[in-house]
Structure formats: C-alpha cells, structure tokens
C-alpha cells in the first residue's frame with residue numbers, strides 16, 4: 042500500500058519557495074517564489090537579491106538613509122527574478138507560490154507574464170500603498186489571490 046503522509050502540492054511548492062528564500066542575503070526580509078505550471082511542473086524559482094554582477098558584499102542592505110545607500114534602489118525581488126529566470130517557459134495559466142505578498146511592481150510583471158494565480162504566505166505589508174495597488178491590479182486583471190493556509194506540517198532537512 043502507498044504511504045499516506047506525503048506532502049501535498051501546496052506544501053511542496055510553498056516549501057520550495059521557503060527553501061529558496063533561504064538563499065537571500067537580505068538581513069530583514071528573505072523572500073522566495075516558485076512558479077508552477079497547470080500540470081504541477083516547476084517552471085522557475087527566484088529569491089530577492091542584487092542584480093548579477095552587483096556584489097552582495099559591495100551593495101547596501103540598509104533600509105533607511107539616503108535612498109542611494111539603501112537596498113531598495115537595487116534589489117531584484119523574488120517574483121521578478123523567478124519570471125526573468127523562466128525566459129524559456131510559457132507562464133500562461135501558471136501559479137506562483139510566494140512567501141510574501143507581491144509588491145505593485147512585481148504585480149505588473151506577474152500580470153504581463155500571464156500568471157493566473159498567486160498563492161501567498163506572508164502579508165506583512167498588507168496596508169501599504171504597494172499592496173493596495175497590487176490587489177487593485179490583480180482584481181482588474183482577473184488574477185486569483187489565494188492565502189496559503191499553513192498545515193502545521195514541519196519539514197526538517199539535514200543539509
């Protein structure tokens with residue numbers, strides 16, 4: 042008989058998004074994204090990080106101060122990285138699992154790429170203008186928003 046305590050698809054893909062986020066060098070928010078086809082095949086992964094060639098050690102990770110000395114001017118968001126990393130895949134009808142609700146800029150890229158559903162875990166900036174604008178665009182574009190419901194299942198990996 043088959044084993045029954047296997048993880049379900051949502052746990053699997055959100056788990057991979059969470060593991061991917063662990064690659065982030067951001068001291069405050071580590072974000073992961075996992076794009077999945079309607080057939081449940083993984084199309085792309087991404088996490089928030091500095092653009093290629095911009096050394097993590099030479100770029101600022103500050104949140105405040107002169108804008109040019111903060112990370113916000115430079116960091117590439119997890120969702121954008123996942124979309125850009127999937128250059129050879131058609132994302133029409135795909136789902137994206139994100140560990141944090143997308144910002145308004147990533148929302149534009151998600152919509153334009155044809156992604157049909159966003160499954161999000163955290164939503165700590167729910168009341169920010171960025172999140173309000175993101176929800177507004179997702180609604181207009183008919184992109185489904187699904188809050189991930191944690192199952193309590195724990196995954197321990199010896200790495």
Ligand SMILES: O=c1[nH]c(=O)n([C@H]2C[C@H](O)[C@@H](COP(=O)(O)O)O2)cc1CO
Pocket residue numbers: 067069070071072088089090104112116117118119120141142143144147166
């Ligand atoms: O959807 C997102 N995806 C994403 O990758 N990020 C990244 C950008 C920054 O590196 C970090 C946000 O930083 P902070 O929480 O310190 O403001 O998370 C942030 C958001 C939402 O704002």
Ligand SMILES: [Zn+2]
Pocket residue numbers: 118119120121143144145146147148
């Ligand atoms: Zn973003």
